[in-house]
Amino acid sequence: MGLKLLFLILLAAAMAEVETQSSLEGCPRKCGDLEIPYPFGVGIQPSTGVNCFLEESFNLTCDNSTSKLLYRDNLQISSISPQAGQMEILMNISKICQNRSGVGLVQHLRTDDFTVSSTQNKFVTIGCDTLSITRAQNSLRQNESYFNGCATLCEKPPPEELNDKTCTGTGCCQVDIPAGMNSINFTVSTVNFTNVSSFNNCSYAFVAKSDWFKFSVDYLDYFPHETAPIVLDWTVSNLTCRNSSISSDHCACKDNTDLVRSDDGYGYNCKCKTGFEGNPYHPDGCRDFDECNASNNCSISTQALCHNFDGGYSCSCPPGYTGDGYVNGTHCTLKASSHSNLRILIIALGIVVVLLVVFTLASTTCLVHKRRTLKQIRQRNFEQNGGNLLQQHISQQQSYAERIKIFTEIELKNATNNFDEGRILGCGGQGIVYKGILPDNTHVAIKKSRVGGDARQIKDFINEVFVLSQINHRNVVKILGCCLETEVPLLVYEFVDNGTLFDHIDPSKTGHFITWESRLRIAAETVEAILYLHSAASIPIIHRDIKSTNILLDHNDKAKVSDFGASRLVPLDETQITTVVQGTLGYLDPEYLHTGQLNEKSDVYSFGVVLVELLTGNKAVAFNRPELRNLAMYFVSSVKENCLWEILDRRLEQKKNAKQLKDVALLALRCLRVNGQERPTMKEVALELQNMIAVEMHPWVKDEAMKEEEAMKVEESEYLLGHVPNGYGDASTSISVASHDSTQKQIAFEIANGR
Structure with a gap:
């Protein structure tokens, strides 16, 4: 079934290829849905001057308004066959009905160079008490004329006496067409409608293809056709090629074709040689037909082989067989000497099958073992x-x-x-x-x-x-x-796509610089996240590793706190827990380092270091700069020595942001106090940062904020006394640093497992 389907596909492709070459290049290939094969064609193309037809008798007309291909006298063409030398046209039917008397309309067909096929057509009459007459002529043979007629009688009207599918004189009759006629006239007349009018309304006469018409009793009452198909035989004029010995350049027949003389002695046809197919009139000629892809005489049941060649094919038997391979020949039979080879082949095949089974079982066993091992490994990894x-x-x-x-x-x-x-x-x-x-x-x-x-x-x-x-x-x-x-x-x-906070404040990475306003907002967002961990989560969480590299920024520079590998859950009934010290060098709470007691103030200290990074743009720990080895200690020491404005990041527009820079510095110092109880809570830090941002965004809030600030000055004066550089504020913004016992306890510390 599969081979047959493949053959049909290949055959359809080959036929399509032939059809594309049926007309001359540059000429219309179709009129409507009808192919126009050469030697026929539609006139001379005005744009190229190509003559699309071989002789004037093959010149056709395409009615673009109706998409109909027309022969002379506007007769519609329904098909053309170059291989058979025939053309099918539609001709009107002669008709007369009971409300009229006399003779029906005479129908006339004149084809000149073509003839009405005597083998493919019949002259048919339908009706009762009807007489039809036809006259056929051959204008090429001194106007030879032939008359013929056909009469039908229906004396008894019962329909059961009339047989369907037969046309033998009762209700229907038919006669042959003389050979070689290129002109034909016919008409129909009634003898007496009175006796048959009850079941025979009209009578008809027409010439039609023999296999097109099948008589039916219903046609006596109503015949559904107004035209009938007629087959015309056509030939190429002798003037084009007088005999077959003339060069093909002067003959209508092209490569791989044979010339066939007309039976009536006028003109000739071309046909493809045996084993070839295509349009024998086309300049490309006929092409070889691959018989091996079609039904052939090679014996498939005996493994015969088919070999195609130009114009034919041959059959043979495969090695080890004898015979010619043809269905009607000696077929293919195994040689006697091949039996032993066949036995060896069967044994070898058996060994291969056994080995294949063994290999399949071994492979299956290995696969099952491998899957079991992988499952065990995955389970072991899961546990580890x-x-x-x-x-x-x-x-x-x-x-x-x-x-x-x-x-x-x-x-x-x-x-x-x-x-x-x-x-x-x-x-x-x-x-x-x-x-x-x-x-x-x-x-x-x-x-x-x-x-x-x-x-x-x-x-x-x-x-x-x-x-x-x-x-x-x-x-x-x-x-x-x-x-x-x-x-x-x-x-x-x-995925957070804009790097870490440290990437944006590191002076060595100038392409990532962010303004002070953004830094302050990021600090506030970070505090919101930590405050959520401390108070809003179902179980309080201490991050334990707050640092600038663990604060990520998205494409809008929004802060996202990450890396919770060191975080700890704090039961609701406990304020602090004892744990192994863990954190990052430079950010670690010194009190937690000494006591191992972890609480929320440890995160406050780490965030204070982040605030200092935002203010100074420096790393929390810098081993290559002794004075900055520990940024937190360096910051506290610098403020104590009245050097705050010297250590701030020069890119932060200190004059414009002096008030906020001072306030954040005060907040950072409070977060960095060695004694955890003296540090603010994360909620207090969040409120202060929100107030700073609100004052900047809404100036009318400044009065209330200044009152709160005055209330805090008494406490802060114990830690911060100093001055603002010239041009950065008035006397009310001056600060200084006094000594404090807790700052003396600040120590340099390192963590072995710091990240």
């Missing part, structure tokens, strides 16, 4: 990476379980291009962060933990997953999920 600990956390807080998606290793490998180094966003103490793109085109950040079997690091990682799953704040990086089936655990969270 803290999966049980995470499940324990989630079971205690079921409401947060649906916020975390468990990704597969394949998903995250595809998202990061197999963790390509070009996708690395940054490295920290907890791991490496890659940029990933999920199948739905969501951009994410994927943290690959540095866990290597260290129970403490695993606990930190799982802690970060659990802590982030409970946080839903616009200024906190949102977790999307994790993957624990890999050798090292992976954490997936939202």
Whole structure:
């Protein structure tokens, strides 16, 4: 079935190719839906001067208004066959009805160079008591004329006496057309309508294709056609090619064709040679027909082989067989010497089958073992990476379980291009962060933990997953999920695309500079996030690693706090917890460092260091500059020595922002007090920053803010006394620094595991 379908497709393609070459280049190929094959054509093309027809007798007309192809006298053409040398036209039917008497309209056809086919047509009469007469002539044979007629009688009107499908004289009669006639006239007349008028309304006469007309009794009452198809035989004039020995350049027959003389001695036709197909009149001639792709005489049932060549094909038997391969020949039979070879082949085939079965079983066993091993490895990784600990956390807080998606290793490998180094966003103490793109085109950040079997690091990682799953704040990086089936655990969270805060305040990265107004807003947003962790979360959270590199900025420079690997949950009934000291050098609360007692004021101290970074543009720790090794101590010391304005970032337009710079410096000093009880709460820090921004945005708020500031001056004067550089304010804004015991206790500190 499949081979047959393929053959039909190839045959249709070949036929389409032939059709595209049926007319001359530059000539109309169709009129409406009807092909116009050469030697026929529609006139001479005015644009190119190409004569589209071979002889004048082949010159046709295309009625563009009706899309009909017309022969002379406006006879519509329904088909043309170059291979058969025939053309089919439509001719009117002669008709007379009972309300009229006499003779019907005479129909006349004159074809000149073409003849009415005597083998394909019949002269037909339909009716009762009807007489029709036809006259046929051959103008090329001294106007030979032939008369013929046909009479029908219906003496008994009952329809059952009239048989369908037969036309033998009762209700219908037909006669042959003489051969070689190129002119024909015919008409129909009635003898007596009186006796048959009850069932025979009209009578008809016409010339039509033999296989087109089949008589029906219903035609006596009503005949549904006004025209009938007539087949014309056409030939090429002898003047074009007088005999077959003339060169093909002077003959209508082209390559791979035979010339066929007309039976009546006038003109000739061309046909493709055996084994060729196409239009024998077209300049390209006939092309070879591949018999091997069609029905042929090769014995397929005996494995015979078909070989195509120009004009024919041959059959043969495959190696090891004898015979000619033809259906009607000796077929193909296996040679006697081939039986032993066949036996060897069968044995070899059996061995191959056995080996194939063994290989399949071994492969299946290996595949099952590999899958079992991978499953065991994934389960082991899940346990080593803290999966049980995470499940324990989630079971205690079921409401947060649906916020975390468990990704597969394949998903995250595809998202990061197999963790390509070009996708690395940054490295920290907890791991490496890659940029990933999920199948739905969501951009994410994927943290690959540095866990290597260290129970403490695993606990930190799982802690970060659990802590982030409970946080839903616009200024906190949102977790999307994790993957624990890999050798090292992976954490997936939202992608923040504008780098870290430190990238934007570092003087060495001038392309990322942000203004003081933006810095103040970012500080306020960061405080909002930390305050949410301390008071609004279902269980209070101490971040424990607030620093400028853990504050990310999005495309609108909005702050998002990240990296919760060191964070701790604080039970509601406890104000502080004792834990192993963990943090980052330069940001670590000295009181927490000495006592191991962790509370919310530890985050306040770290944020105070971030405020100093925003004011000065310097790193929290700089080993290459001894005086700036610890920025917090350097800041407090500089203010004490009345050098505040000398250490501020020169890019911050100090004259314009002097008031806010001084206020933020005061706030930073309060956050950096060594004694945690003397530091403000994060809520107080948030209110002060909001007031600063509100005063700047709404000047009418300044009076109330100044009153609150005066109330605080008594306390602040114990710490801050000094002056503003010339041009940066009046006497009311002068500050100074007095000694304080707590500042003397400030110490340089380092953390072995600081990030």
